[in-house]
Amino acid sequence: MTLLITIIVLALLFDYINGFHDAANSIATIVSTKVLTPLQAVIWAAFFNFVAFFISKYILGEFGIANTVSKTVVESYLTEHVAMAVIFAGIIAAIFWNLATWWLGIPSSSSHTLIGGFGGAAIAAWGFESVHAVVILKIAAFIFLAPLIGMILAAFLSVITLHVCKKTNPHKANRWFKHLQLVSSALFSIGHGMNDSQKVMGIIAAAMIAAHSSGLEEGIHSINDLPAWVPISCFTAISLGTMSGGWKIVKTMGSRITKVTPFEGVIAETSGALTLYISEILRIPVSTTHTITGSIIGVGAIKRLSAVRWGVTKNLLTAWVLTIPVSALLAAGVFWIIRMFV
Numbered sequence: 374m375t376l377l378i379t380i381i382v383l384a385l386l387f388d389y390i391n392g393f394h395d396a397a398n399s400i401a402t403i404v405s406t407k408v409l410t411p412l413q414a415v416i417w418a419a420f421f422n423f424v425a426f427f428i429s430k431y432i433l434g435e436f437g438i439a440n441t442v443s444k445t446v447v448e449s450y451l452t453e454h455v456a457m458a459v460i461f462a463g464i465i466a467a468i469f470w471n472l473a474t475w476w477l478g479i480p481s482s483s484s485h486t487l488i489g490g491f492g493g494a495a496i497a498a499w500g501f502e503s504v505h506a507v508v509i510l511k512i513a514a515f516i517f518l519a520p521l522i523g524m525i526l527a528a529f530l531s532v533i534t535l536h537v538c539k540k541t542n543p544h545k546a547n548r549w550f551k552h553l554q555l556v557s558s559a560l561f562s563i564g565h566g567m568n569d570s571q572k573v574m575g576i577i578a579a580a581m582i583a584a585h586s587s588g589l590e591e592g593i594h595s596i597n598d599l600p601a602w603v604p605i606s607c608f609t610a611i612s613l614g615t616m617s618g619g620w621k622i623v624k625t626m627g628s629r630i631t632k633v634t635p636f637e638g639v640i641a642e643t644s645g646a647l648t649l650y651i652s653e654i655l656r657i658p659v660s661t662t663h664t665i666t667g668s669i670i671g672v673g674a675i676k677r678l679s680a681v682r683w684g685v686t687k688n689l690l691t692a693w694v695l696t697i698p699v700s701a702l703l704a705a706g707v708f709w710i711i712r713m714f715v
Contacts, residue, residue, distance in 0.1 A: 374584075374589055374591065376457045376458075376461065377457065377580060377581070377584045377589060377591060377592075379461065380457065380460055380461055380464060380576075380577070380580045381577055381580065383461070383464045383465070383468065384464055384573050384576050384577050384580070385573070385606055385607065385610045386468065386610075387464055387467055387468050387471065387483075387487065387573060388569075388570065388573040388607050388610035388611050388614065389610045389611070389613055389614035389617075390468060390471050390472065390475070390483075390614060391471065391483040391569050391572075391573070391611055391614060392419075392422070392569075392610065392611040392612065392613060392614020392615040392616075392617065393475070393614045393615065393616075393617035394471050394474070394475045394483055394614075395483055395565060395569060395615070395661050395662060400414035400415060400417075400418050400558065401665070402554070402558070402637070402638035402641055402642060402665075402669070403417075403554050403555075403558045403638060403642075405638075406551070406554065406634060406635045406638045408551050408554045408555065408558075408635060408638070409555075414558070415615055415616050415617070416616060417555070417558065417559065417562070418558065418562040418565075418615050419562075419612040419613070419615040419616040420562075420612070421558075421559045421562035421563050421566065422562050422563075422565060422566035422570070422608065422611050422612040422615050423566065423608050423609065423612040424563055424566070425562075425563045425564070425565070425566025425567040425570065425608065426566065426570070426604060426605065426608035428563060428567065429567050429571070429604075430604065433653070436571050436574055436596075436599075436604060437571075437653065437656035438567070438568060438571035438572065438575070438652075438653065438656055438657070438658045439571035439572070439574035439575040439578060439596065439599075439604075440575065440578075440596050440656065441508060441512075441575065441656045441657065441658060442487070442488065442491075442571070442572050442574075442575025442576060442579075442658055443575040443576070443578040443579045443582070443596050444505055444508055444575075445488055445491050445492055445495075445504060445505060445508055445509065445575075445579075446459070446491060446492065446495040446503055446504055446505070446579065447502070447503055447504065447505060448582065450495065450498075450499055450503045451579060451582050451583040451586060452583070452586035453498075453499070453586075454587070455498050455712070456579075456583035456586070457580065457583050457584070457587070458494075458498075458708060458711050458712070459491075459494040459495050459497075459498045459708060460491065460494070460576065460579055460580045460583065461711065462490070462494035462497075462704045462705075462707040462708035462711055463487070463490035463491035463492075463493065463494040463495075463576070463704045464487075464490065464576065465490075465704070465707045466486075466489075466490035466493065466494070466700050466701075466703035466704035466706075466707050467483075467486040467487045467489075467490040467491075467700060467704075469703060470486045470490075470696065470699060470700050470703060471483055471486055474692065481662065481692045481693065481696050482516070482660030482662050482663060482693060482696050483569060483572070483660070483662075484512075484568070484569065484572055484658045484659060484660045484661075485512070485513075485516065485660060485693070485696045485697045485700070486696055486697075486700045487572050487573070487576065487700075488509070488512055488572075488658065488697065488700075489696060489697035489698065489699070489700030489701040489704070490700045490701065490703065490704040491576065491579070491704070492504045492509055492697075492701055492704075493700060493701025493702060493703070493704035493705045494701075494704040494705060494707070494708040496701065496705065497704070497705035497708045497709060498708060511657055512657065512658060512659075513697060515652065515657055515659045515660075515663075516660070516663060516693050516694065516697075519648055519652065519659040519660060519663045519664045519667065520663045520664060520666055520667025520668075520670070521667060522648045522651065522664075522667070523641075523644050523645050523648045523663075523664045523665065523666075523667035523668035523671060524644075524667040524668065524670050524671035524674070525671065526643075526644035526647055526648060526668065526671070527640050527641055527644035527667070527668040527669075527670075527671030527672045527675075528671040528672075528674065528675055530640045530643060530644055531637075531640050531671070531672055531675040532675065534636070534640060535675075546636070547634070547635055547636070550634075550635035550636045550638070550639050551635045553635075553639045554635050554638045554639050554642070556639075557638065557639045557640075557641075557642035557643045557646065558638075558642050560642065560643060560646035561642040561643075561645050561646040561649070561661075561665065562615075563646070564645070564646045564648075564649030564650055564653070564661070565611075565615075565649065565661045566608060566611060566612070567649070567653055568649050568652060568653065568658060568659060568661060569611055569661060570604070570607040570608045570610075570611045571604075571607070571658070572658050573607045573610070573611075574599065574603055574604055574607045575596070575658075577599075577603050577607070578593070578596040578599050578603070581593045581599070582594070582595065582596070637669075637672040637673070640668070640671075640672050641665060641668040641669045641671070641672045642665070642668070644668040644671065644672075645661070645664045645665040645667075645668040648664045648667075648668070649661065649664055660693070662693075663693060
């Protein structure tokens with residue numbers, strides 16, 4: 374029982390860290406264009422992070438991404454006596470990597486950190502057969518597909534919007550795009566809340582399934598039995614985390630990749646939001662960081678390819694690719710340390 378409570382607390386702590394780590398994704402462009410102050414922006418983003426709960430539950434009627442994350446590890450292995458230790462090790466590794474990349478100002482993926490940690494600890498405990506290879510491969514593929522989709526959508530929307538507004542007074546158009554950025558930022562924050570909160574829900578579900586096999590009354594038989602307080606807690610934690618901000622990453626996302634105007638902010642956030650909604654339909658957890666970065670690159674490339682600081686982009690891509698394997702190795706190390714004392 375104590376270990377289950379510890380896992381749930383750590384999972385919600387990770388969710389909180391995810392919020393301030395990924396706050397930049399929702400607010401970087403709206404802050405860099407001075408549409409809102411940083412404080413106003415994080416409150417705006419946090420509010421729509423929580424609105425995402427009601428959309429997921431009452432409009433979509435499901436938490437599909439949570440279901441996918443809970444199936445990272447083959448469910449039959451969650452009945453093993455070390456299953457709780459595996460989940461604990463995965464969360465510890467994910468928290469460590471998230472804090473390290475936040476401190477360094479690297480917009481890495483909280484999603485892939487969590488998946489890598491969970492999968493890495495499971496492999497350390499039971500071998501490669503314990504993870505769903507198809508699920509892992511789908512998630513890994515979207516390391517590249519999510520930013521690519523965001524980039525293509527941003528380029529397409531940029532061309533269409535520029536054509537529609539070509540006869541509009543530039544000053545008037547800029548004023549309108551500043552207003553529209555409030556809408557596009559809200560849309561992206563909803564996507565962020567729907568996508569990222571559910572990842573933690575999936576981990577908590579896996580822990581409660583493992584607890585059920587251990588005979589704990591607090592356990593559940595499947596993710597369909599997840600108590601209502603779990604999604605509410607997850608969406609609340611990420612909202613509070615977003616309100617805490619993540620200013621180092623805001624700087625990278627909002628200015629170092631390419632200079633962003635209100636027009637480009639609207640396009641990047643709208644493209645990122647659409648990509649997140651597509652992933653929600655497909656039930657594939659993706660990185661909001663990857664998504665908005667790809668969208669910002671797409672916007673910048675439309676002006677001219679040299680407008681994008683490709684050196685910064687290359688460094689980001691390196692961090693993205695390393696996230697899953699590094700998190701997996703960290704989790705494996707934590708699990709082996711735990712086994713020495715348990």
